Amino acid sequence: MTALNKYKNQKRILVAIDCIIFGYDGEQLKILLVKRGFEPQKDQWSLMGGFIEPRENLYGAAERILFNCTGLKKVYLEQLKSFGDPDRDPLERTISVAYFALIDINKYREQINDTYHAEWFLLQDAPKLIFDHDEMVEKAKRRIRYKAAFHPILFELLPKKFTIPQLQNLYEQVYNAKIDNRNFIRKVNSTGLLIKLTEKDKSSSKRGAFYYELDMNKYKAKFQSFINFIPNPENFIL
Amino acid sequence: MTALNKYKNQKRILVAIDCIIFGYDGEQLKILLVKRGFEPQKDQWSLMGGFIEPRENLYGAAERILFNCTGLKKVYLEQLKSFGDPDRDPLERTISVAYFALIDINKYREQINDTYHAEWFLLQDAPKLIFDHDEMVEKAKRRIRYKAAFHPILFELLPKKFTIPQLQNLYEQVYNAKIDNRNFIRKVNSTGLLIKLTEKDKSSSKRGAFYYELDMNKYKAKFQSFINFIPNPENFIL
């Protein structure tokens, strides 16, 4: 059998990208969803998605889709997993390659895009989604919990200037747990990833909390090393 | 635009599965490759792969492909990543979902399958592979190194009965590093995952090393928890 024959007998399949987009506004952890504008499941909430264009690679397609609904480029974007149950899309078989993104919602606000009826939901009370999108979100949450326990990915959600209590609040939402602030502060400072600014944020306390910013060089250098950000990780990751 | 139109304008694409199959025979870490029987790149070495059948999900397709070239079912099989560069297959665009498997080569021997001209290579001197298969193998190696540093996946490569020196040897090959045997023994024993047998393996020393077997219940229970199997993991995982 020649290759042409071998390939010829095969069925071609639709291949889509779906993006699980997490955002943080400094207070709440959110997810960006779109109202589906066409059948099947019109007007249901879903992840932002789309089909792969002929000359795109997977990452490029995910970037394009992310840009279309957030106006953002160069944000944290990682392949999560591919989903391919034969009936996951009832209309026609579609393989979906899921990506997740972490973005600072403040950046997003500036370039709202209403074409897709995108809306931010609190992660904890997001609506039911179409197809297997809930499963994708669940997998993405687990992946983030796993990775963030040892690698500083959650910084991707923060604005340029942020306070350590803000960061702690973010970790507490991701792990749905209270963290001892005294140990947390020291742990984060000991990473050497942060540059302390002189300015303080007084919005949530009288004393005020110092602003910090990421030392990008150290951040990149240490991204792969193991830094324990939350106590007793095994309690939270399963 | 209706869904039918939206879907209709999209290009359907070939979707393949490729399996990175790692095996251990008690002494050497190996990879199973097949000689490609058709153009393009006929007679070059490649990973075992195939296209997805209409009613299969991704995992099922990977299981089938793995079974076809090893005769094995119910082995460790995990989705690695999807690869979709537009030109990765020069003949026609194909998205590939890569899986990796960990198997005990001794089990394999019993049911050799020559249809695919499959052959075991020492991992360290495998030939160059077609398309982006070398990249897949590299990614799989990294994934295994990462995961095995904290989770007991490498036990999947061992036969029912094995010795701790055998296990250590496996870790040393995976991480390409010497490990202190005295600490390794204690570490592994302290996991509580092993049941000590009375029999000894005298093939590699006069004193002999006790055989152990996995306590499957504890293995499953502790699979997700974090157990440090190798010293200073950050040195090895990057």
Next chain:
DNA sequence: CCAAAAGTGTTATCGCTACACCCATGA
């Protein structure tokens, strides 16, 4: 001057690593 958030100091414990040392046995 009080409440409450931000942040520092101190200590006990645990796990890890390095390495000295002992054990078993076939040649």
Next chain:
DNA sequence: TCATGGGTGTAGCGATAACACTTTTGG
């Protein structure tokens, strides 16, 4: 009896987590 791989004991270090305590400042 000795070489060799298998295995145990132990001590020091460093990271962690628990928690008492101090600092700051607006109301």
